[in-house]
Amino acid sequence: MGGTPTRRAFLKWTALGAGVILLPIGVGSGYLWAQASRGNVGRVVFASPLRIPPLASVSAGADGRRVIDLSVQEGRIQLRPGGVARTWGVNQAYLGPTIRIRRGETIAPRVRNLLPEPTSLHWHGMELPAASDGGPHERIAPGDIWEPVWRIDQHAATLWYHPHLHGTTKEHVYRGVAGLLLVDDDNDPGLPDEYGVDDIPVVVQDKKFTGDGALDLSGISFGGIDVVGMLGDEILVNGTWGPLLSIRRELTRLRVLNASNGRVYRFVFDDRRGFHVVGTDAGLLSHPIAAEEIQLSPGERAELVVRMRPGERIRLCSEPPDLTGSLIHEHFAGGDDRFEILQLDAAPELESSEPLPTALPSAPPVAVPAPGRELREFALGEFTINDRTIDMHRTDLVVETGSTEEWRVRNTTDTPHNFHIHNARFDILAIDGQAPAITGPKDTVYVRPGTRVDLRVHFGQHADPHTPYMYHCHVLAHEDAGMMGQFVIVDPGTAPPGTTDRGMHSTGGS
Numbered sequence: 001m002g003g004t005p006t007r008r009a010f011l012k013w014t015a016l017g018a019g020v021i022l023l024p025i026g027v028g029s030g031y032l033w034a035q036a037s038r039g040n041v042g043r044v045v046f047a048s049p050l051r052i053p054p055l056a057s058v059s060a061g062a063d064g065r066r067v068i069d070l071s072v073q074e075g076r077i078q079l080r081p082g083g084v085a086r087t088w089g090v091n092q093a094y095l096g097p098t099i100r101i102r103r104g105e106t107i108a109p110r111v112r113n114l115l116p117e118p119t120s121l122h123w124h125g126m127e128l129p130a131a132s133d134g135g136p137h138e139r140i141a142p143g144d145i146w147e148p149v150w151r152i153d154q155h156a157a158t159l160w161y162h163p164h165l166h167g168t169t170k171e172h173v174y175r176g177v178a179g180l181l182l183v184d185d186d187n188d189p190g191l192p193d194e195y196g197v198d199d200i201p202v203v204v205q206d207k208k209f210t211g212d213g214a215l216d217l218s219g220i221s222f223g224g225i226d227v228v229g230m231l232g233d234e235i236l237v238n239g240t241w242g243p244l245l246s247i248r249r250e251l252t253r254l255r256v257l258n259a260s261n262g263r264v265y266r267f268v269f270d271d272r273r274g275f276h277v278v279g280t281d282a283g284l285l286s287h288p289i290a291a292e293e294i295q296l297s298p299g300e301r302a303e304l305v306v307r308m309r310p311g312e313r314i315r316l317c318s319e320p321p322d323l324t325g326s327l328i329h330e331h332f333a334g335g336d337d338r339f340e341i342l343q344l345d346a347a348p349e350l351e352s353s354e355p356l357p358t359a360l361p362s363a364p365p366v367a368v369p370a371p372g373r374e375l376r377e378f379a380l381g382e383f384t385i386n387d388r389t390i391d392m393h394r395t396d397l398v399v400e401t402g403s404t405e406e407w408r409v410r411n412t413t414d415t416p417h418n419f420h421i422h423n424a425r426f427d428i429l430a431i432d433g434q435a436p437a438i439t440g441p442k443d444t445v446y447v448r449p450g451t452r453v454d455l456r457v458h459f460g461q462h463a464d465p466h467t468p469y470m471y472h473c474h475v476l477a478h479e480d481a482g483m484m485g486q487f488v489i490v491d492p493g494t495a496p497p498g499t500t501d502r503g504m505h506s507t508g509g510s
């Protein structure tokens, strides 16, 4: 499905890359090089109050189910000064409400597709039955309502939801279909937790706009100079251009989500002040870790706690990320780009905050796999995993309920990729053999060109031999080009007939 266009895009890109190499002082290459330099430093007026997504309203259904109505719809909104954009969103014009749910509760979203085309909603980071996962198999036709249901059984975490139809994910997310999904549990971590006051959603997206303020979708696929698909030169936070956050308390928790299609950010404050990382994708760390920067690739989250003094003004920025590709690939993947993202203005007097706790109620480390369980290896190719693109009728892997596994993911290319596993959380054991600086529960990891990451993966417990979960690159243009694989979870000894699970050498299905 994605094979031919993918290869064509790659060849076009390769030819372009060769052109840049062969014409180092040529006008054309210089133009392309300059065109790919993006950033907004000095161009943004931080004067719009940061939009805080409303909390989704919840009604009580049968058996105490928490019913949440979500309408995926078209809208119009001013995203940037100077015009109105036609957008998509959930229950509103752009982005969606923040869903807040507690461990032990049963959630029953009612997802109504009011768009003119099919979509889906995937609950990124959730452990849940495959049929409720909202991947490419759970297609919602225009006018239809999809009603998944599952019991929340995982640690507190900052998750999110977004469409996941094969081939159109990048466009649906880019138009604005995405939102946060916060899981709470019974452990009080002692962190700032008043939503919109000192517990702030920070959904970061890069965009391109046309002159009249509309979203520019022209570069959303390959075919240009972007090796990671579209990269924008403007930033929205929660759909706000030039966002300003008024700070009322000494400590503020920022739940940062990189909801961009292909851009990697290296978040820092403009005065290089330190902050504490308290959470990663799949939940809290075991203790706060002091840091001055944190890099997030598409789909990754981090919870940061920053301390401010009365009257201070600081900006959250993004410095050129460490992508570690070739010089050319780095440049065209956004590796030289610099952004100002969010201004934080502290009030003249700040309310005091509880001191930051020294220990946090983290998920336990993922258990060592049972003896004899083989390491699985995944080679990320240009837009392939183990030399293949997705086949929706092929089961690539079979995982047993209750098991943990070690997965090794290598990026064999010069192109930035990352790797996300559905219905799972994992610990990063090593990156090229070295322990990572920040260790916390994850579901998405950046895989630098030429490097190898070793993961220990815990899977959700719902057996369903017929409905697959996905693993894939979360650079949305790559994912849409077919850089995905499928696995099913079965009870031990019940691998479905017709599937052959041979890890990277699997040849099952079509």
Ligand SMILES: [Cu+2]
Residues within 6 Å of the ligand: 416, 417, 418, 473, 474, 475, 478, 479, 483
């Ligand atoms: Cu990729």
